Amino acid sequence: GEVVWTEVQLSRMPTDSGKYVIAIITSLTKHKESRRRVKFLTRAIRHDLRNHLQIIDGIVDILSMEGVDDQRTDRLQNSVDHLLRLCDRLNDLRQVSTDTPRTPTNIGDIAVNVVEPYREEYPGVDWDIDHTDIQVMANRALEIAIDELVDNAVRHNPHDELEISIIVAEDPAENQAHVRIVDTGHPVPSTEVDPITCEYDPEPLSHGEGTGLWLVQSIVTALFGRLSVPENSAERTVFEICLPRAPASTES
Secondary structure, three states: OOOOOEEEEEEEEEEOOEEEEEEEEEEOHHHHHHHHHHHHHHHHHHHHHHHHHHHHHHHHHHHHHOOOOOHHHHHHHHHHHHHHHHHHHHHHHHHHOOOOOOEEEEHHHHHHHHHHHHHHHOOOOEEEEEOOOOEEEEOHHHHHHHHHHHHHHHHOOOOOOOEEEEEEEEEOOOOEEEEEEEEOOOOOOHHHHHHHHOOOOOOOOOOOOHHHHHHHHHHHHHOOOEEEEEEEOOOOEEEEEEEEEOOHHHOO
16 A cells, blocks of 8 residues: 555534544645655765765875866866865754754853864954843754854954954843854955855755855744844944844753
8 A cells, every 4th residue: 555644633623513633634645755755855965976076186286286277177167166165064053953942051151162273263253252141942943043254254364364253142122142253354245245145045056055054044933032233334344143042941
């Protein structure tokens, strides 16, 4: 026989003539098959594609060491780096979609843990972190979101006179925690900011970099928060994450 996945919802319906039960039966077969295909494709991209890209990445490194260093190898390296990063984002998105339980989390500690490796790797950048201890209900996805915003500021700006600030503050009136990532580099292109400010999914065929910001927005939304871009000018760019504070009973 054929296996058919269904969802059955039962509701009591008392009437003057007696008690009845209303049943709503929904077929989930197509949904199950779709999920299986998505899981397979995601696994294939994460493992097979990444493995082949790492081989190409190694060959490019060898060519560079042998003195074959021109615009063609630079373009190839940039393309490989972009695809490897896309694989990482797929893995991050998979973690976001697993409905990991949220627990009381010190968002100030997360910001410090994210920034420290960047501070060591990029000493030429003027780093500043101002944080306070605030508990929010979150999971590891929050660290991924903050890391993506910091990484975005580092990768897309020249490091000469670049200043990056991470500010964690409390808004008692709204009972929220705010995280601001501020940089003095170039403004972010509208093709990447518009999906956030206008609330639509980025079009991967028109540009690829905006998927990182879309991932951040997906994470923050899943944590019942809000991602905004208060400023995006030649002077500075500001990304802000707002999250509700953890209930007082859960805070240590």
